[in-house]
Amino acid sequence: MRVFTGEELKKYNGSKGVSYIAYAGKVYDVSKSFQWKKGVHQIRHHAGRDLTRALKQAPHHPDLLFKFPVVGKLAD
Amino acid sequence: MAKVAREMVEMTGVDVDELIELLVTNAAAELTTYYYYTILRANLIGLDGETIKEIAETARIEDRNHFEAIIPRIYELGGKLPESMVDFHNMSACPPASLPKKANDVQALLKVLVEAERCAVRGYTHVCNLTAGKDHRTYDLAQSILNEEIEHESWFSEFLGEGPSGHFLRRGDTSPFVSKFLK
Numbered sequence: 090m091r092v093f094t095g096e097e098l099k100k101y102n103g104s105k106g107v108s109y110i111a112y113a114g115k116v117y118d119v120s121k122s123f124q125w126k127k128g129v130h131q132i133r134h135h136a137g138r139d140l141t142r143a144l145k146q147a148p149h150h151p152d153l154l155f156k157f158p159v160v161g162k163l164a165d
Numbered sequence: 166m167a168k169v170a171r172e173m174v175e176m177t178g179v180d181v182d183e184l185i186e187l188l189v190t191n192a193a194a195e196l197t198t199y200y201y202y203t204i205l206r207a208n209l210i211g212l213d214g215e216t217i218k219e220i221a222e223t224a225r226i227e228d229r230n231h232f233e234a235i236i237p238r239i240y241e242l243g244g245k246l247p248e249s250m251v252d253f254h255n256m257s258a259c260p261p262a263s264l265p266k267k268a269n270d271v272q273a274l275l276k277v278l279v280e281a282e283r284c285a286v287r288g289y290t291h292v293c294n295l296t297a298g299k300d301h302r303t304y305d306l307a308q309s310i311l312n313e314e315i316e317h318e319s320w321f322s323e324f325l326g327e328g329p330s331g332h333f334l335r336r337g338d339t340s341p342f343v344s345k346f347l348k
Contacts, residue, residue: 123260148290
């Protein structure tokens, strides 16, 4: 499985149509999600980032993420 | 624009421009849901469909009420609606509540309805979380809408047999929580 550094993850911010986000060490491809159009979710969350901390405050469980493909791991 | 009202919110540390954008995307979700529910309602036919039609209609009308209730707050805070209806549709906070491929599949219709309501519940919870103790008017508005969205979710969830909620069809007027913003 591909290992992403934080810098590599930043490239997948939705600007080129591909949106990856990291959660709990895994990197998910949310490009096809309605909720991640143009790499932005609910105005304030941006693709290309580790959202582990942000998800703790989200009005939904992390399991909403689990339906999206895992494309790699986030480097420590 | 209500200049001092906006200043008061800014002074609490809320990013008002971000809040306005959230309100606009939620207003778009309400109006588009009203539209898509119109199609769903028309297709709720047959013994099973007719059972759900009235409650779906109440949810449809209340979603339109939510749209009406949000708009003044957007302008008070210095925001505005996009001029293009197409742009407005495409910035909706929730996916289109589209008619299922098999339009006479009432279970599938109910799943569309309940997912639309769940998206709204999450959205208004988010707005409440951002504004609690800071922007009292937006919080009151979002909380009022949230109360109705939770009831909508419960109605459709019960039809799907997910468990009891203790809620019933509205008796009397629609929007018991939001109506104070519509007077």
